Amino acid sequence: MSIKFIHSFFGLFGYVGQRIVDTIELTGYTLVLLLQAGFYTKNVFSKRREILKQMYIAAVKTFFVVSVVALFTGMIVALQTGIEMKAFKQEALIGNVIIATMTREMGPFMTAIILTASVGSAMAAEIGTMTVSEEVDALQMMSISPVKFLVMPRVVAMAIMVPIMTVYTNALGTLGGGVVANYQLQVSWEVYYSHVLESLHFKAVYTGLLKSFIFGLIISGVSCAQGLRATNGALGVGKATREAVVISFLMVLIIGYFITAVFYGKE
Amino acid sequence: MIEFVDVYKYYNTRAVLKGVSMRIERGETFVIIGQSGTGKTVSLRHIAGLVDPDGGDVIIDGVKMNGAKRRVKTALREKMGVLFQSGALINWMTVGDNIALPLVEHRLHPPDEIEKIVAEKLHMLQLTDARDKMPADISGGMRKRAGLARSLVRNPEIILYDEPSSGLDPVMTSVIDQLIRRMQREYNITSVVVTHDMGSAYAIADRIAMLYQGEIIQCGTPDEIRNTENPIVRQFITGSLAGPIPVV
Ligand SMILES: Nc1ncnc2c1ncn2[C@@H]1O[C@H](COP(=O)(O)OP(=O)(O)OP(=O)(O)O)[C@@H](O)[C@H]1O
Ligand SMILES: [Mg+2]
Numbered sequence: 001m002s003i004k005f006i007h008s009f010f011g012l013f014g015y016v017g018q019r020i021v022d023t024i025e026l027t028g029y030t031l032v033l034l035l036q037a038g039f040y041t042k043n044v045f046s047k048r049r050e051i052l053k054q055m056y057i058a059a060v061k062t063f064f065v066v067s068v069v070a071l072f073t074g075m076i077v078a079l080q081t082g083i084e085m086k087a088f089k090q091e092a093l094i095g096n097v098i099i100a101t102m103t104r105e106m107g108p109f110m111t112a113i114i115l116t117a118s119v120g121s122a123m124a125a126e127i128g129t130m131t132v133s134e135e136v137d138a139l140q141m142m143s144i145s146p147v148k149f150l151v152m153p154r155v156v157a158m159a160i161m162v163p164i165m166t167v168y169t170n171a172l173g174t175l176g177g178g179v180v181a182n183y184q185l186q187v188s189w190e191v192y193y194s195h196v197l198e199s200l201h202f203k204a205v206y207t208g209l210l211k212s213f214i215f216g217l218i219i220s221g222v223s224c225a226q227g228l229r230a231t232n233g234a235l236g237v238g239k240a241t242r243e244a245v246v247i248s249f250l251m252v253l254i255i256g257y258f259i260t261a262v263f264y265g266k267e
Numbered sequence: 268m269i270e271f272v273d274v275y276k277y278y279n280t281r282a283v284l285k286g287v288s289m290r291i292e293r294g295e296t297f298v299i300i301g302q303s304g305t306g307k308t309v310s311l312r313h314i315a316g317l318v319d320p321d322g323g324d325v326i327i328d329g330v331k332m333n334g335a336k337r338r339v340k341t342a343l344r345e346k347m348g349v350l351f352q353s354g355a356l357i358n359w360m361t362v363g364d365n366i367a368l369p370l371v372e373h374r375l376h377p378p379d380e381i382e383k384i385v386a387e388k389l390h391m392l393q394l395t396d397a398r399d400k401m402p403a404d405i406s407g408g409m410r411k412r413a414g415l416a417r418s419l420v421r422n423p424e425i426i427l428y429d430e431p432s433s434g435l436d437p438v439m440t441s442v443i444d445q446l447i448r449r450m451q452r453e454y455n456i457t458s459v460v461v462t463h464d465m466g467s468a469y470a471i472a473d474r475i476a477m478l479y480q481g482e483i484i485q486c487g488t489p490d491e492i493r494n495t496e497n498p499i500v501r502q503f504i505t506g507s508l509a510g511p512i513p514v515v
Contacts, residue, residue, distance in 0.1 A: 130358070137317050138414075141348075142369040142421075143341050149372075240505035 127227025
């Protein structure tokens with residue numbers, strides 16, 4: 001074995017080790033940030049205007065995309081499963097499938113993905129810009145907590161908005177599924193909706209909403225953490241934005257799975 | 268009183284400050300000069316407690332700033348106003364709201380009194396017309412003055428200025444210089460000013476320190492600096508191309 005190989009082997013070792021340490025450190029930072037934001041929710045009333053503004057931004061920015069994605073998610077699921085079900089003459093049950101997948105999985109997931117891409121990225125970019133242009137330092141010098149001033153309103157807004165948008169996604173997805181059921185699978189609206197209502201379980205709704213609430217915390221927490229840790233000017237802001245999107249996306253995927261496993265894993 | 272005791276600071280193994288020691292007296296106007304990237308902003312950030320040194324101590328009025336508990340840090344910062352290099356206005360608030368921010372956020376005064384204080388600071392820095400404008404819609408020099416107005420609203424005892432006159436026209440530079448001197452005369456304020464502008468430095472300083480490659484190579488009165496024997500300082504203050512400072 002050449003010295004060069006050994007050297008690069010240990011180099012890799014060091015690199016991987018460093019990445020693990022960085023990841024743990026970043027996770028800790030993000031969790032502490034969320035806890036601090038939780039502490040500052042005692043100031044929700046005095047920050048209500050900022051919270052409403054953030055909620056409004058989240059809704060307006062994503063309304064169109066969420067609508068299209070929700071509609072087509074329902075349509076795609078209905079078409080894919082509907083074709084198979086039709087082969088077994090079970091297409092009347094398509095309503096059950098749609099409402100179950102939408103409320104438990106697809107609704108929270110799709111909504112979270114879109115909000116990560118549009119709202120989370122913008123959050124990281126905005127706070128990142130404030131960090132590198134010394135605005136966050138200025139807040140600190142005025143003894144204004146950046147967590148109270150910037151992070152808490154965004155976290156609260158997202159914790160409220162992701163569930164609301166999820167309900168909207170579910171409704172529109174179900175509608176989309178109905179359209180496909182009606183026109184492609186020849187299932188009448190009455191049959192479709194009776195089956196939708198049949199499978200509209202309270203448990204599915206609340207796990208979905210719990211999920212989307214947690215997704216809201218993840219997206220805002222990760223994005224704010226990345227923004228606050230930005231260094232190195234505009235380049236750093238770009239990096240923070242990218243990391244915020246990638247990390248939020250992975251966390252939504254992984255934690256979403258575990259929430260489902262906890263509530264539905266043992267049945 | 269602000270004291271640096273053998274302060275070291277590293278960024279990515281590169282030493283930015285290499286054993287800086289200085290003592291800034293109460294009521295003094297202390298000017299730090301030096302090339303771009305030598306750690307002038309980093310020095311100010313140490314005083315503000317925004318970064319901690321890797322070695323040595325930063326002491327403000329007898330209290331250690333580095334490693335201090337949050338409450339101690341907050342108390343020390345309450346005495347300070349900082350003018351950041353870019354002004355650092357909150358970008359989604361109007362100039363007036365920015366200046367009012369520290370007072371509003373801490374509910375230090377009733378609203379109509381805050382209004383009055385803001386109007387007074389706006390007038391002082393000739394910004395009255397910019398009150399309802401957004402930071403993005405005013406010039407860099409105006410942003411800087413607005414930042415200065417904001418750092419003055421809590422009546423600090425210590426003001427840190429990071430290049431107050433860069434981006435200002437000569438007349439406005441004189442206005443700021445006079446303001447710094449007036450703050451010292453009338454309220455006995457301690458000022459630490461980072462600047463490239465030697466004219467300003469001579470006009471306002473009680474003492475001038477030159478930072479070069481992470482060390483203070485000379486510290487003295489404006490006259491001492493003007494008549495320096497040190498070739499590096501000499502080259503810097505005259506802006507000459509010939510001398511020991513590498514020119515690329
Ligand atoms: N957060 C940081 N991370 C890494 N390096 C940093 C950081 N802050 C400052 N530096 C480095 O420290 C050095 C000194 O920076 P500083 O901002 O103090 O320069 P300066 O003297 O204020 O220059 P200028 O006149 O251009 O403002 C620079 O080389 C800079 O790259
Ligand atoms: Mg600087």
